Amino acid sequence: MHRAETSGADVVIVGAGSAGGALAARLSQDPSRSVLLLDAGVDFGPIGESQPRAVADAFDSSARATYGWEYAGTATALGRSVPVHAGRIVGGSSAINSVMALRGHRAVYDGWAAAGCSGWSFDDVLPAFRRIEHDQDFHDNSHGTRGPVPIRRYPELSRSQQAFLEACEATGHAPVPDHNAPGAVGAGRLPVNELDGLRKSTALTYLAPARDRSNLTIRGESAVDRILLNGGDATGVILADGRQITADTVVLAAGAVGTPAILLRSGIGPADDLSALSIPVEAHLPGVGANLHDHPLLRVGFVARAQPQFPPRQTLLTTHTLPGLTPPDLQVFPSGPVAGNGAPTLALLIALLTPASRGALRLSGPTPDMPLRIEPGYLAHPDDLPRLVAGVRLARTLATSAPLAEHLVAEDWPGAGVTDDNGLGGAVRANLVPYHHYVGTCRMGPAHDPDAVVDATGRVHSTSSLWIVDASIMPTIPAANTNLATLMIAEHLARTL
Numbered sequence: 001m002h003r004a005e006t007s008g009a010d011v012v013i014v015g016a017g018s019a020g021g022a023l024a025a026r027l028s029q030d031p032s033r034s035v036l037l038l039d040a041g042v043d044f045g046p047i048g049e050s051q052p053r054a055v056a057d058a059f060d061s062s063a064r065a066t067y068g069w070e071y072a073g074t075a076t077a078l079g080r081s082v083p084v085h086a087g088r089i090v091g092g093s094s095a096i097n098s099v100m101a102l103r104g105h106r107a108v109y110d111g112w113a114a115a116g117c118s119g120w121s122f123d124d125v126l127p128a129f130r131r132i133e134h135d136q137d138f139h140d141n142s143h144g145t146r147g148p149v150p151i152r153r154y155p156e157l158s159r160s161q162q163a164f165l166e167a168c169e170a171t172g173h174a175p176v177p178d179h180n181a182p183g184a185v186g187a188g189r190l191p192v193n194e195l196d197g198l199r200k201s202t203a204l205t206y207l208a209p210a211r212d213r214s215n216l217t218i219r220g221e222s223a224v225d226r227i228l229l230n231g232g233d234a235t236g237v238i239l240a241d242g243r244q245i246t247a248d249t250v251v252l253a254a255g256a257v258g259t260p261a262i263l264l265r266s267g268i269g270p271a272d273d274l275s276a277l278s279i280p281v282e283a284h285l286p287g288v289g290a291n292l293h294d295h296p297l298l299r300v301g302f303v304a305r306a307q308p309q310f311p312p313r314q315t316l317l318t319t320h321t322l323p324g325l326t327p328p329d330l331q332v333f334p335s336g337p338v339a340g341n342g343a344p345t346l347a348l349l350i351a352l353l354t355p356a357s358r359g360a361l362r363l364s365g366p367t368p369d370m371p372l373r374i375e376p377g378y379l380a381h382p383d384d385l386p387r388l389v390a391g392v393r394l395a396r397t398l399a400t401s402a403p404l405a406e407h408l409v410a411e412d413w414p415g416a417g418v419t420d421d422n423g424l425g426g427a428v429r430a431n432l433v434p435y436h437h438y439v440g441t442c443r444m445g446p447a448h449d450p451d452a453v454v455d456a457t458g459r460v461h462s463t464s465s466l467w468i469v470d471a472s473i474m475p476t477i478p479a480a481n482t483n484l485a486t487l488m489i490a491e492h493l494a495r496t497l
């Protein structure tokens, strides 16, 4: 039996990823407040040189295996298992991700507010988006210039990326000077949080300058099993090795997979599921683990005339499968060169930005060593497949339009012979992959909403002293990659916590 360690911290934050790292840095700006930041993964310190090469290098994707959680999911509608990547390292998924830095369309956040999350409309959260960034290209009222995360667009595009933008324009898509301008839809340069080849994770941006503060302690290799609860009051956490750490306030920032798993092991979740695993029920919250979603991703591959030039991702198109839809529901971007592939290849990647499908996360047993049951839900809803098929057709239209067509020799996937809805649908099912933008498993909403897990301040319903600040609280997925939206959540809630 382990004795309780009194942390002396006012706040213990579980998870030093995108949200947890940003939140710890913001809360510890107040010298009267002490913060303990725990993470299951390794802490490689504050500077790029101290990180392993795969983590520091913004274009190396191997860190997702080396410094990841190695979860697997079962995508029932696809009839197969899929990898579920998430960072297990101080910096979290921001330390292994692909540095695409997009806010998403304003309609998503306005939708959150309309669904009862008061204070989360786009105009409400714009100041939090601005506090994140040091935008190197735009210095107007909708951008930040003093935040910790550098954001830029490549000034010089490679020939095939430039040709992609011109093909978009030639086929009627509006040019977009800035994808992070409120309401932007169309084709333009991709904003990235990469500088000098470094992946600008929260470890290198938010946490690096905060580490010397005497009121902030960062502890890696400290996996949390569950929350210490006294009635509905959170009084600390219990680590996987049995140690107990007490604190006045507990904030879960373990991500859309880690956070619901901790809640469920703590007895907070759907009562029937918990009882079936002999976990005593502390609070019946059916929404814990439900509403899991991600953007499904597809790669339409082309043999190119010449090897595309580095960096691999430079431009982006957002668009609608039906006129007038807001937010946009498709993202298309060229990507290449592809590592390890000898032949010149350019892929057009397609993501469905507003999936209707939902999955769920459940425990297989009460302890942290037991695997999670993750069903990401891809194509569970009938609306999603036809929109991805439309995405493949759009990629073909772009690839056969001048001047992009001059850079490509032939389509190598799914192959120009596959043209009807059935053939394309089958190809999509067989080749769809996760984008790893998991959200929604502890979704925000008012107390009268039976599936809401936290209120608009991030407080877990039916509890006190327990908060969630990470991608799990998003009610719906932003129509964009999710790192900036997750940082926004941390910036927004840091003001009220």
Ligand SMILES: Cc1cc2nc3c(=O)[nH]c(=O)nc-3n(C[C@H](O)[C@H](O)[C@H](O)COP(=O)(O)OP(=O)(O)OC[C@H]3O[C@@H](n4cnc5c(N)ncnc54)[C@H](O)[C@@H]3O)c2cc1C
Pocket: 014, 015, 016, 017, 018, 019, 020, 038, 039, 040, 041, 064, 085, 086, 087, 088, 089, 090, 091, 092, 093, 094, 096, 097, 098, 099, 100, 101, 102, 222, 223, 224, 225, 253, 254, 255, 256, 258, 259, 262, 435, 436, 437, 438, 470, 471, 472, 480, 481, 482, 483, 484, 486
């Ligand atoms: C491979 C990959 C590529 C991506 N590419 C992009 C991109 O290009 N652009 C973009 O915008 N988004 C991208 N994303 C998504 C984005 O990075 C995430 O949405 C975002 O980082 C989520 O932040 P978070 O704070 O919710 O969780 P995370 O950043 O994952 O942080 C959770 C932290 O909690 C820790 N943790 C979990 N469980 C426990 C536990 N029991 N005890 C202690 N610690 C625990 C983890 O180790 C981790 O450090 C990508 C994600 C992945 C995985």
